Amino acid sequence: MTPLVGALLTVAAGAAVVDWIAVGLEGRRSLAVERVAKPLVLVALLAVAVAWPPGTGDSAAVRPWLIAALAASLAGDVLLLPPSRFIAGLVAFLLAHLAYLVAFAHLPGSVPWFVAGVVIAAVVIATVGRVLLAAARRAGFGTPVAVYLVAICGMAIAATRTGLAAAVLGAWLFVASDAMLAWGRFGGSSSGGPSAGGPSAGPPRGPATLRVAVLVTYHVGQLLLVVALVQ
Numbered sequence: 001m002t003p004l005v006g007a008l009l010t011v012a013a014g015a016a017v018v019d020w021i022a023v024g025l026e027g028r029r030s031l032a033v034e035r036v037a038k039p040l041v042l043v044a045l046l047a048v049a050v051a052w053p054p055g056t057g058d059s060a061a062v063r064p065w066l067i068a069a070l071a072a073s074l075a076g077d078v079l080l081l082p083p084s085r086f087i088a089g090l091v092a093f094l095l096a097h098l099a100y101l102v103a104f105a106h107l108p109g110s111v112p113w114f115v116a117g118v119v120i121a122a123v124v125i126a127t128v129g130r131v132l133l134a135a136a137r138r139a140g141f142g143t144p145v146a147v148y149l150v151a152i153c154g155m156a157i158a159a160t161r162t163g164l165a166a167a168v169l170g171a172w173l174f175v176a177s178d179a180m181l182a183w184g185r186f187g188g189s190s191s192g193g194p195s196a197g198g199p200s201a202g203p204p205r206g207p208a209t210l211r212v213a214v215l216v217t218y219h220v221g222q223l224l225l226v227v228a229l230v231q
Helices: 003-025 028-051 058-080 086-105 111-138 142-161 165-186 208-230
Strands: none
Touching: 003 028, 003 208, 028 058, 028 208, 058 086, 058 208, 086 142, 086 165, 086 208, 111 142, 111 165, 142 165, 165 208
């Protein structure tokens, strides 16, 4: 790790902590801080992916896909800041997961780890996924959320297949983050259709602790995915 990469990782970690505190405190000033801190985390991680010393073989093939995944994630972060553009943000993160999937597909893996990933994904879809999909359908977002669920589980399976601890933990933390985010948006929807303004009208509902948990799992997950792929 070069001094530049170390400095960039420090910036990413610092911005993430500032973002968590701002979201936990809430208020207009906190929202202004979040508008800067949240994108800064991904900007720093994107810079890490670019600045990491060049590799060969699998590492060289992975880098463009990692950069694409982080760029799409950055776009998603910006799009989901209040006032949230939910579908556009969903598409951005869908592209991020597909890019991550391709990146991990370039790395060697094993059948046992692949099977473990499939089993975990099946359990997630049959339990949490089923509940969230039902809530999303009631809110009028069933199809896009279903497609997204398949994509993020596919990414997590590809990461798990590598058997790399950082990849496995990072991928499933990402899944956990999005599950909590989806619950914040759809969990309170009535059976009669979208809530006033729809889930895209603002930030996820729910207590500040839930929103902080979404960010902590998301940022740590992204950091671990980057560490797994740049090495």
